[in-house]
Amino acid sequence: MRPKIIQKLIDQFVKFPTVGPRTAARFVFYLINLPEKETKDIAELISSLKENIKICPLCHKSFERNGDENLCPICSDKMRDKSTIAVVEKEIDLEAIEKTKKYKGLYFILGGTIPNIKDEQKKQDVRKRIEELIKRVKNDNKIKEIILALNPTTEGEITALLIEREIKKEKSLSENLDKIKITKLGKGLPVGGELEYADEQTLSSAFENRK
Ligand SMILES: [Zn+2]
Structure with missing residues (x-):
């Protein structure tokens, strides 16, 4: 039998x-064998994470707390192109796109995809995010x-289809939704792969060749 605390951490x-x-x-066994100071440092970093990190209410990206600033550095950057919004699954995908330095628009993090998670709660969370995305586009005519x-x-593809379907459903209700252009990344990304593993060149050209 493993000691309870070990099992709990596992x-x-x-x-x-x-x-x-x-x-x-x-x-856990790695942690047990670390010098005490290091485990304490790790524990402190984890517990200060929530204090120091804020989640952007517009795009859901995490960022370091900076006074009263409510939005992340991307959403609050006046130089960014406010006419395009890239919908990504996870924050790590956003980071991969940012690394290419080719995309200058805004983002929206979905937090997952619809069918690959069994967790009903998570599915609901993603659905809610999709609703939120549509509301944002409806209200922002930029x-x-x-x-x-x-x-x-x-x-990813099923989720994209679902988003398109939801937008089409609401099109007649909103002038901005009606005019919106929906694009997908161009070919070249390895099928079945993830954006975070694509090299910068491939990702850049997938963005440039979107349609
Ligand atoms: Zn943001």
């Missing part, structure tokens, strides 16, 4: 993306184009 790590029970156990920059996986 149970927490298992919830992390891509971490299975064996990796989770490795993490937005002229929505780029569905989802991963080229089956789940």
Whole structure:
């Protein structure tokens, strides 16, 4: 029998993306063997994360708290092109796109895709985000184009279709939705792959060749 505290920590790590029970156990044994100061530093960093990080209410990107600034550095940047909004699954995809330095528009993080998560709650969360996206586009007539920059996986494609369908449904109700252009990334991204693993050149040309 494992000591309870070890098991408890393993149970927490298992919830992390891509971490299975064996990796989770490795993490815990790694922590046990670290000098005490290092484990304390890690624990402090984790507990200060929420205090120091804010989630942008417009795009859902995380950013370091900066006085009273409510929006993330991308949404509050006056130089960014406010007419395009790229919809991504995860913040790490946004980072991959930012690294190419080619895209100058805004973002919207969905927080996942619809079918690949069994968790009903999570599915609801993504659906809510889609509703929120549509509301944002309805109310912001500066937005002229929505780029569905989802991963080229089956789940990504199904989610993109769902977003398109929802927008079409509401089109007649909003002048801005009616005029909006919906584009998808161009070919070249490895099918079944994820944006975060695409090289900068491939990702840049997928953006340039969107249609
Ligand atoms: Zn933002």
